Amino acid sequence: MTLVAVPLQLPVSYQLRQLTLRGWRSGPADGPLCLCLHGWLDNANSFIPLSKQLLDLQLIAIDLPGHGQSDHRSPDAHYHFLDWVDDVVQLLLLLKLSSDQPVLLIGHSMGGMIATAVAASFPEFVSQVILLDSVGLVTGAEQDTVSQLRKAVLSRQKRLDKRKPQYLDLASAAEARRAQSDFDLATALLLAERGTVAEGDTLTWSADLRLREVSAYRLSDAQACQLIESVSAPVLAVMAKQGIELMQQGRQRWQSHYQNLQLHELDAGHHLHMTHSIEVAAKISSFLASFPAK
Known part of the structure; x- marks a missing residue:
């Protein structure tokens, strides 16, 4: 009888x-260090299926600010994309106190965009980058600056009137998430377990409502191009054939601007690292064998 190790979070x-x-760690303490960055309105638990396949890696999966169990930003703040980069760099500096080894970044969707910007601006911290249904960055046309700002300010006003949905139990919250996603109820439960909080006799999502506000500004194409072309670390992108249109547009626009990019596509939806973790892990393992950390 063969015993298979099950990673603990x-x-x-x-x-x-x-x-x-806040987040969780799994895998051997002396394994290659990997920081996992989730997508918008997800949380660290989105990487649990992948952790069960990448047993040789030391995974650290965190909830980004405003998500899961991490703190929200202060009441006078908002969630600007470039601030995520600052958050991750602060964390990498803390991790560097206990290990001098560069870190492998794995990012899904928005987390992949953050990983790209971090690898561009702080290459000394990053050994390799793995993008999961994410290539490039979201940009805005310069001529849309005024309308973008107007939409952002109005969205902040509307947010004051919004209330979070209430659920009788965890299963109800998970079902609500499943209904607007590309995965089954068991997968939705992973996100709901970490992404809900008690409110009286009911549950609601812990995510900060400000995460849904329209961005006040976006990078220009020229700014995004400079960032992407500055990523010197080897990059693997595992894309989803049935992923969201925004990511497919990013692939078409930006994949040729990475210095060293391997790109694969799986017959899967946007959350392919949760629904097709075995296939995604196989691509990651092959990539890491080809580009071992220096």
Whole structure:
């Protein structure tokens, strides 16, 4: 009888300058260090299926600010894309205190965009980058600056009137998430377990409502191009054939601007790292064998 090790998710927390990030760690303490960055309105648990396949890696999956169990930004703040980069760099500096080895970044969707920007601006911290249904960055046309700002300010006003949905139990919350996603109820439960909080006799999502506000500004194509072309680390992108249109547009626009990009496509939806973790892990393992950390 062969016993197969099942990775445990050990809680971790990291005190940044102004807030605390929370998440979990799995895998051998002496394994290659990998920081996992989830997508918009997801949380660290989106990487649990992948952790069961990448047993040789030390995975640290965190909830980004405003998500899961991490702190929300202060009441006077908002969620600007470039601030995510600052959050991750603060965390990498903390991780560097216990290990000098560069970190493998794995990012899904928005997390992949953050990983791209971090690898571009702080290459000394990053050994390799793995993008899961994510290539490039979201940009805005310069001529849309005025309308973008107007939409952002109006969305902040509308947010004041919004209320979070209430659920009688965890299964109901998970079903609501499943109904607007590309995965089954068991997968939705992983996200709901970490992404809900009690509110009286009911449950609601822990995510900060400000995450749904329209961005006040976007990078220009020229700015995004400079960032992407500055990524010197080897990059693997595993794309989803049935992924969301925004990511397919990013692939077409930006894949040729990476210095060293391997790209594969799987017959899967946007959350392919959750629904097709075995296939995604196989691509990651092959990539890491081809481009071992220096």
